[in-house]
Amino acid sequence: MLILRFCLLLAVATLLPSWRPLAAQVAAGVPAPFDFVVVANGTDLSEVSVPELRRIFRGEQSIWPTKQPVTVVLPSARADFTDLFARQALGMTRAAMQRYWLAIVFQGRANPPVPQDSAAEVLAYVQRTPGAVGLVPAVTPGIPKSLVIRVKN
Secondary structure, three states: OHHHHHHHHHHHHHHOOOOOOOOHHHHOOOOOOOOEEEEEOOOOOOEEEHHHHHHHHOOOOOEOOOOOEOEEEEEOOOOOOHHHHHHHHHOOOHHHHHHHHHHHHHOOOOOOOEEEOOHHHHHHHHHHOOOEEEEEEOOOOOOOHHHEEEEEO
16 A cells, blocks of 8 residues: 555656746735636535635545545646646645645545646546546636536635
């Protein structure tokens, strides 16, 4: 089990390499507009607040109201929206996101996130996986309305 966990940590680490620092606006705590659509499968949620969303994407929620386990889908380093995702969804840099997930998985506090290389791959994974949740850029074409969870302010 420990070897499997270590291999998963290495996989996540290789998919989330060196990171850029946040813009001064975000570092100062000024909220940026939310440029993503939350997509989830089998959660029974129609809307979520930004703090609730951060708890989900920080691995702090492990079960949905439907009793389905939460599967967090994150953009990999190959995805062109990883920096924006880390900043807007988690309020941290990509480096901080990597360190955070490595720590909580290594400590056994959460299952490893599932990295995907593009918005299309995030959508496809969420569609076929009950309990999966991800964020895709709002400009992503073909987002199924049945998967969308509205973000309330």
